[in-house]
Amino acid sequence: MIDFEIPEEDGALLDAIDRMMAREFPPQAYREAEARHETPWHLLPVMGEMGLLALPFPQEYGGLGKDWRSAALVQERLAQHAGIAATLFNSAVTFGGMSLISYGSEAQKRKLLPPMMQGKIWFSLGLTESGAGSDAGGLITSARRIDGGWRINGRKTWISHAGTAQYLLVACRTEAGSKGSRGVSMLLVPRETPGISMTVIPKVGQNCMPSWDIGLQDVEVGDDALMGEAGQGFKHLMSTLHYSRAGQAANSVGQAQRAVNLAVQHARERHQFGQAIGSFQVIQHRLADMQMRVNQARLLLYQLAWLIATGRPCRLEAAQTKLVASETFQYVTRHGMQILASAGxxxxxxxxxxxxxAGLFTFGEGSSEMQRNIIAKEMGL
Ligand SMILES: Cc1cc2nc3c(=O)[nH]c(=O)nc-3n(C[C@H](O)[C@H](O)[C@H](O)COP(=O)(O)OP(=O)(O)OC[C@H]3O[C@@H](n4cnc5c(N)ncnc54)[C@H](O)[C@@H]3O)c2cc1C
Structure with missing residues (x-):
């Protein structure tokens, strides 16, 4: 059976996160940063100092050797304070660290894991292109072999944090004429490499996480930029997908819980017709449904974290957890808006x-429809 007891050590870490977030990024600071479209990068070195970014990594690389259960709890708690904090954790730990651990070379791990764990560097994943969204195998950005390295040409779009990340992990077609998931390789490109141009994409939400359109024109990188095996990029990406889906689910659960808490507080404090609106049964039932859905998503998240931590297969569970958690996040914020009305x-x-x-969460990292496709396939359909 899965054990739901939070180990004492993790409980202390969650308390420390509460204190850190209240000090470093209280709600008013989040409001102001969002209005100015600024990213609270100062949080990463603080998380590094607390050891949060080292949690799931082996001790031989300076990590704490904990498993994905602790990482999921930490991301959920960060998100309960500020969704962007969990997103930043993800940029360093998942896109960077877990990719390095899963398919990086020994030299790449030794060079990049220590500064990543200190919160000094973070990564962007460059997969999406204008013609390759859900169908990532439609990508056409190419990397051709040159003497001592690779020359990259193409465009990527909607890449989070690309303008500030020290490294872009770019999926490129390295076998001319290959189609779909074949012939794709992952190249780790320093952002300052000549030939890279970037423009910000204005958008509806997620304003602390800028999204970038990237041009790659004759961008040259060395042999050491290759992550994993040439031509096996999709296999490598698949090997880390459950980490990013668990991360997105933890972010959804944490923020969804905050939305419920805010709605309950409002229902207690707001009076109409001489009574708290929380005394109307219709509001009570709405809140009960909201909390129930968050609890369901959290249980799926803890189950997924346990599967990952114990090395069990989890393709179906990663898809269903991501799907349920992101749809729950949308559900509770939509109903939260109704309960808060003008105040919201x-x-x-x-x-x-x-x-x-929340609008992003049901299609970023794979849409709800694509998750249902995976679940159906895993069911033998
Ligand atoms: C704010 C933001 C941040 C992002 N960050 C990154 C990033 O850091 N790195 C990165 O590489 N990408 C990033 N993306 C891109 C994101 O991963 C894509 O938006 C996502 O994969 C969906 O692709 P699409 O938007 O092209 O939608 P499409 O693929 O065009 O899908 C449109 C609709 O069709 C549906 N659909 C498509 N195919 C099927 C099918 N086979 N069966 C059923 N329904 C289907 C989809 O579910 C969706 O509802 C980001 C996007 C945003 C908006």
Missing amino acids: YAMESEMQRMWRD
């Missing part, structure tokens, strides 16, 4: 920010 519609309200931010 003001730009200073946290609810409206989460409601806008």
Whole structure:
């Protein structure tokens, strides 16, 4: 059976996260950063100092040797304070660290894991192109062999944090004429490499996480830029997908819980017709449904974290957890907006920010439809 007892050590870490977030990035700071479209990068070195970014990595690389259960709890708690904090954790630990651990070379691990764990470097994953979204195998960005390395040409779009990440992990077609998932390789490109151009994409939400359109024109990198085996890029990407789906689910559960807490608080404090709106049964039932859905998503998340930690297969569970958690996040923020009404519609309200931010979660990292396709396939259909 899965044990739901949170180990004492992890409990202490969660308390420390509460104190750290209240000090480093309270709700008012989040409001201001969002309005200015700024990313609170200062949080990463602080997380590094607390050991959060070292949690799931082997001790031989300076990690703490904990498993994905601790990482999931930490991401959920960070998100309960600020969704962007869990997103930053993901940029360093999942896109960077877990990719390095899963298919990086020994030299890449030794060079990049220590600064990543200190919060000094983070990574962007460059997979999506204008013609390759859900069908990532439609990518056409190419990397051709040159003497001592690779020359990259193409475009990527919607790449989070690309303008500030020290490294872009770019999926490139390295076998001319190959199609779909074949002939793709992962290249680790330093962002300052000549030939890279970037423009920001204005968007509805997630304003602390800028999205970038990237041009890659005759970008040359050395042999050491190759992560994993040439031509096996999709296999490598698949090997880390459950980490990023678990991360996105943890982010969804944490923010969804905050939305429920805010809605309950409002229902207690707001009076109409001489009574708290929380005394109306219709509001009570709405809140009960919201909390119930968050609890369901959390249980799936803890089950997935346990499967990952114990090395069990989890393709179906990763898809269903991501799907349920992201749809729950949207559900509770939509109903939260109804409960808060005008108070939620003001730009200073946290609810409206989460409601806008939740829009991404049901298609980023694979849409709900694609998750249902995976689940159906795993069911033998
Ligand atoms: C804010 C933001 C941040 C992002 N960050 C990154 C990033 O860091 N790195 C990166 O590489 N990408 C990133 N993306 C891109 C993201 O991963 C894609 O948006 C996502 O994969 C969906 O692709 P698409 O938007 O092209 O939609 P499409 O693939 O065009 O899908 C449109 C609709 O068709 C449905 N659909 C498509 N195919 C099927 C099918 N076979 N069966 C059923 N339904 C289907 C989809 O579910 C969706 O509803 C980001 C996007 C956003 C908006």
